[in-house]
Amino acid sequence: MISINTGDGRTESIRIIDVDVHVHENPKEMAPYCDMPWRKSLEMMEEEPGRYIDIPGFAPSLRLDPPFPGGATARKIFTAAQMREDLDSMGIDIGVLFPDHLLTLALLPNRDYAAAVARAYNAWLIDRWLRDNNGLRGALVAAPQDPVDAARQIERYAREPNIIGVYLPTAAVRPLYGDTWYDPLYQAAQSAGLPVLLHSVSVVHPNFPFNLQDFDTALARHTLAHPFSMIANMVSMITTGVPARFPNLKIAFCEAGISWVPFVMWRLDKEYTEQRRQIPFLEDKPSTYIRRFYYCTQPVEEPDDTHDFVSMLHLFGGEDSVMYASDWPHHDFDHPNKVLQLPLSLEAKRKLMGGNAAKLFNLQD
Amino acid sequence: MAEYIVAQEGEIPDGDRRLVQVHGREIGVFNLGGKYYALPNICIHQAGPLCTGRISGTLISNTDTNWKLQWGFEGEIVTCPWHALEFNITTGQCLAFPKRRLRSYTVKVEQGQIKLVL
Numbered sequence: 001m002i003s004i005n006t007g008d009g010r011t012e013s014i015r016i017i018d019v020d021v022h023v024h025e026n027p028k029e030m031a032p033y034c035d036m037p038w039r040k041s042l043e044m045m046e047e048e049p050g051r052y053i054d055i056p057g058f059a060p061s062l063r064l065d066p067p068f069p070g071g072a073t074a075r076k077i078f079t080a081a082q083m084r085e086d087l088d089s090m091g092i093d094i095g096v097l098f099p100d101h102l103l104t105l106a107l108l109p110n111r112d113y114a115a116a117v118a119r120a121y122n123a124w125l126i127d128r129w130l131r132d133n134n135g136l137r138g139a140l141v142a143a144p145q146d147p148v149d150a151a152r153q154i155e156r157y158a159r160e161p162n163i164i165g166v167y168l169p170t171a172a173v174r175p176l177y178g179d180t181w182y183d184p185l186y187q188a189a190q191s192a193g194l195p196v197l198l199h200s201v202s203v204v205h206p207n208f209p210f211n212l213q214d215f216d217t218a219l220a221r222h223t224l225a226h227p228f229s230m231i232a233n234m235v236s237m238i239t240t241g242v243p244a245r246f247p248n249l250k251i252a253f254c255e256a257g258i259s260w261v262p263f264v265m266w267r268l269d270k271e272y273t274e275q276r277r278q279i280p281f282l283e284d285k286p287s288t289y290i291r292r293f294y295y296c297t298q299p300v301e302e303p304d305d306t307h308d309f310v311s312m313l314h315l316f317g318g319e320d321s322v323m324y325a326s327d328w329p330h331h332d333f334d335h336p337n338k339v340l341q342l343p344l345s346l347e348a349k350r351k352l353m354g355g356n357a358a359k360l361f362n363l364q365d
Numbered sequence: 366m367a368e369y370i371v372a373q374e375g376e377i378p379d380g381d382r383r384l385v386q387v388h389g390r391e392i393g394v395f396n397l398g399g400k401y402y403a404l405p406n407i408c409i410h411q412a413g414p415l416c417t418g419r420i421s422g423t424l425i426s427n428t429d430t431n432w433k434l435q436w437g438f439e440g441e442i443v444t445c446p447w448h449a450l451e452f453n454i455t456t457g458q459c460l461a462f463p464k465r466r467l468r469s470y471t472v473k474v475e476q477g478q479i480k481l482v483l
């Protein structure tokens with residue numbers, strides 16, 4: 001809860017649901033939860049100190065940039081208690097847990113292994129992070145390499161009280177998430193009433209977000225990695241008719257900010273006017289579906305004039321679909337105050353800071 | 366104007382800093398080679414604890430370096446631990462935004478005592 005001054009001498013408290021925070025899963029700790037023979041592999045992995053989302057065979061990473069002293073601080077959260085304390089310090093009531101290393105899960109070429117890692121993570125997350133009623137909720141990891149197994153995981157944990165969604169690893173995913181290959185996963189998520197959450201990360205890989213090696217700085221690669229992933233997968237999902245095939249599936253896009261949304265929306269609507277017959281399964285223009293999707297704020301745009309942010313929100317009805325996310329403890333996290341300080345009505349603030357997430361995740365309490 | 370003793374000489378190692386509370390303000394007092402500087406511990410970006418960040422140099426590239434990267438300001442730059450905005454400790458200047466400069470407080474050393482002037 002955060003109390004804010006309404007400007008007329010009163011204070012109001014606002015409940016904060018943070019849709020994206022990261023736990024630091026480590027292969028050795030996950031090993032007991034992993035099926036054989038892959039347990040053997042996880043047992044062998046050492047996390048080298050200083051490495052961040054970078055473990056050979058687990059979170060493969062192509063580190064291209066020479067290090068320099070100084071710069072950003074890498075933070076990791078190892079326990080539920082530590083997470084709770086951090087979220088409390090920012091006034092956050094509920095945090096939705098995502099992994100660190102498994103942000104790159106889609107890069108693992110071995111299907112069987114990727115599915116085993118996802119299963120191990122889900123069992124570990126529930127056992128180690130979601131046992132207490134302490135405001136931590138979790139997203140199941142779905143291995144895109146094996147959507148049928150992911151569907152089984154969703155069915156298995158659908159009634160687990162603190163599991164509230166399904167995380168779709170989006171960096172370098174192939175095929176893109178519009179492909180009917182994923183239909184079993186979407187069917188299961190829709191039946192379970194669990195939203196799917198697309199979340200990417202910077203990777204250098206020939207699949208989307210793709211060809212980022214053409215840039216010689218991490219700044220440039222990171223500028224494009226998340227939005228490229230989201231744009232590619234949203235266009236894929238719209239143009240293969242995911243929201244038409246699964247009308248009750250709730251879909252959310254995380255960690256790319258929101259300014260890409262109006263661009264894709266108008267671009268798709270324009271194409272639709274001319275080439276609709278190629279996607280006749282859509283019953284209305286793409287923007288109609290895009291307005292029903294959900295979006296996370298982080299990394300929140302910070303224009304000089306914050307009214308510009310509000311105008312952008314209105315372009316796609318974001319007041320009813322945009323959700324605060326911190327991305328804590330990552331280097332580009334956003335403190336709740338940054339979103340609370342936007343020139344929005346109290347009602348809109350309530351929606352962005354928690355109301356829209358409560359609607360997406362069916363959180364009554 | 367008032368003076369506050371915040372440390373004894375020798376208590377803040379060279380190249381390091383100490384956080385002090387003065388008048389409800391949190392201030393970072395830095396020792397750079399025996400010279401002392403003080404900056405507010407609240408970042409201009411999202412109010413992060415900037416004085417607790419790493420102290421280092423930074424990369425420079427401009428006409429003087431013929432657009433080659435060079436390492437400079439060794440030991441003079443503090444990086445906010447939240448989102449890595451860099452500040453020059455000696456001036457409070459934010460390296461990313463030319464118009465943004467932290468206020469810097471006067472520090473005096475007298476009879477082995479480090480004093481903040483507020």
Ligand code: FES
Pocket residue numbers: 408409410411412413414415445446447448449450
């Ligand atoms: S709060 Fe200091 S860089 Fe963001």
